[in-house]
Amino acid sequence: xxxxxxxxxxxxxxxxxxxxxxxxxxxxxxxxxxxxxxxxxxxxxxxxxxxxxxxxxxxxxxxxxxxxxxxxxxxxxxxxxxxxxxxxxxxxxxxxxxxxxxxxxxxxxxxxxxxxxxxxxxxxxxxxxxxxxxxxxxxxxxxxxxxxxxxxxxxxxxxxxxxxxxxxxxxxxxxxxxxxxxxxxxxxxxxxxxxxxxxxxxxxxxxxxxxxxxxxxxxxxxxxxxxxxxxxxxxxxxxxxxxxxxxxxxxxxxxxxxxxxxxxxxxxxxxxxxxxxxxxxxxxxxxxxxxxxxxxxxxxxxxxxxxxxxxxxxxxxxxxxxxxxxxxxxxxxxxxxxxxxxxxxxxxxxxxxxxxxxxxxxxxxxxxxxxxxxxxxxxx
Numbered sequence: 001x002x003x004x005x006x007x008x009x010x011x012x013x014x015x016x017x018x019x020x021x022x023x024x025x026x027x028x029x030x031x032x033x034x035x036x037x038x039x040x041x042x043x044x045x046x047x048x049x050x051x052x053x054x055x056x057x058x059x060x061x062x063x064x065x066x067x068x069x070x071x072x073x074x075x076x077x078x079x080x081x082x083x084x085x086x087x088x089x090x091x092x093x094x095x096x097x098x099x100x101x102x103x104x105x106x107x108x109x110x111x112x113x114x115x116x117x118x119x120x121x122x123x124x125x126x127x128x129x130x131x132x133x134x135x136x137x138x139x140x141x142x143x144x145x146x147x148x149x150x151x152x153x154x155x156x157x158x159x160x161x162x163x164x165x166x167x168x169x170x171x172x173x174x175x176x177x178x179x180x181x182x183x184x185x186x187x188x189x190x191x192x193x194x195x196x197x198x199x200x201x202x203x204x205x206x207x208x209x210x211x212x213x214x215x216x217x218x219x220x221x222x223x224x225x226x227x228x229x230x231x232x233x234x235x236x237x238x239x240x241x242x243x244x245x246x247x248x249x250x251x252x253x254x255x256x257x258x259x260x261x262x263x264x265x266x267x268x269x270x271x272x273x274x275x276x277x278x279x280x281x282x283x284x285x286x287x288x289x290x291x292x293x294x295x296x297x298x299x300x301x302x303x304x305x306x307x308x309x310x311x312x313x314x315x316x317x318x319x320x321x322x323x324x325x326x327x328x329x330x331x332x333x334x335x336x337x338x339x340x341x342x343x344x345x346x347x348x349x350x351x352x353x354x355x356x357x358x359x360x361x362x363x364x365x366x367x368x369x370x371x372x373x374x375x376x377x378x379x380x
Contacts, residue, residue, distance in 0.1 A: 015058050020046070025054040029062050072155050074114060074146075075107035080153075081146040088243040089235035090211065098138035101129040111147070112156045116163045119143065123167055136167045176325040177309075177317050184312040185305075195296060196304055198264050199286040202228075203319060205257040207326030207344050210302070210319045214295050215239055218265065219281040226258045227251065230345065234295055244347045251343055261285070268293075327352070331359045 015029025028044045045061065047054050072080075078099075082092060102122055106114070122143075126136045144161035151159050177185070182204050189197040202213045211233035220229045230249040233242050242249065253261075269279050271290045283293025286301075302319060309317035323344065330340050337360065341352040353360060 015062050017051075017054050017058055019051070023050070024048050025051070027054065027058045027061060029058060072111050072150070073107065074109050074111050077111045077150050077155065078107065078146055081149045084149070085145065088233065089237060089240055090233075091243065093236075094138055095142040098126075098131065098135040099142055101126050101131050102139065102143075111150050114147070114160045116160050119160050119164045123164070133167060140164075140166050176321050176328050177314055178325075179329065181312060181314045181317070182322070182325060185308045185314070185317075188308055188311050195264075195286050195288050196308070198260065199296065199301060200305070200308070200322070201257050201260055202286070203322040204326060205253050206230075206251045207323045207330075207340075208251070209233060209243065209323060209345070210298060211235055212242060212345075214284070214286050214298065214301060216285045217282050217293075218279065218285060221261060221285060223258065223262055223265070226253050226255070228253055234298060236298065242345060244345060246345060246347070249342075249345050327356055328359050331356055331363060334363065 015027060018026045018028070020026055025047045026044060027047050028042050030042060043061070045057075047057050049057070082096075085092065087095070103125055106118070106122060123136055123140065126139055131139070140161065144159065147156065147159040147161055150156040186197060186200055186204070189200045199213050202208065202216065203210070206213070206228060208228075208230055212230050214234040215232040216228065216230070220231055222228070228251045230242060230251060231247070232239050234240075264285070265279070268283075268287075268290070272279050275291055277291055280293065284295040286296050287293045288296060305317070305319050306315075309315055327340050327344055330343075331337070337349055337352050340356075341349045344352065346352050
């Protein structure tokens, strides 16, 4: 067996040819340096043909190896991924929050040099840094999506996250406000005679997300049919798409909520008329601005709820807990999971099942008890 060496015109990307048997050659060429060991990473290929053909083929393989300056870093991959990722603004914020504790060195590495053990070490680092399991799981989702895009774009050959076990999460049992808690908060908000009672009632009655409630305009409210069309969501940069990119989600509302909205529309019209303006269909429903109907800001709504919750005796309640309360109350009342998923805007029923599994388990126990009652009653 003899070795035929290619001319080494550059230190990076050189290769060699070994003749395994007449007419069969093993080609090997460098494709970079393993950052874990500092040794050259090699690729190989078995080639059948003449020695000149083997040398020509090796030349093609060597030429196909990008120079170090042409290979994107993980940080560059992250920037491009964030630009095209099909997620909501709030989801991207949570991804970025979870990625804050990722070692800075990872972002400087070449994207094709990252290995599964490095990704696993990264998750351990996040845990050691005190990141909660939900945050580690978010980081996993973000990194996996990031590298998957890199593969699709042809920047890298494989996704290093694919062979790393996803961090496991224990099902979360949400502590949600009770109906009595909700009524106390609503009564306190209603006493102020402003938009607080409106957004609180809409959040409670629809289960919509914070940004979705604040994005509602009067053209989204059907005051005759008693239905709301959720068509967008407010973010820090303004109005955008809903979390799962639905074009529209139709949600029915109860008679009391409908009556409140009609009353609020009249109040808004009267208030604006004193300033010489008319309420437009594109004005936001949850607004304290009588001149142009600008929406209430996200942080403003959050701070208001914090104060209301504390005054109502349930400190720590969040706006998102109103969504959980809506879903929990409906599921406990026997409303189908499909209907609840549609109202919440979950694209898959499995999402609702995963989040509210503990509620469904209780409902299942109640169903078993109901069956036993019905069965025993039939023998009396």
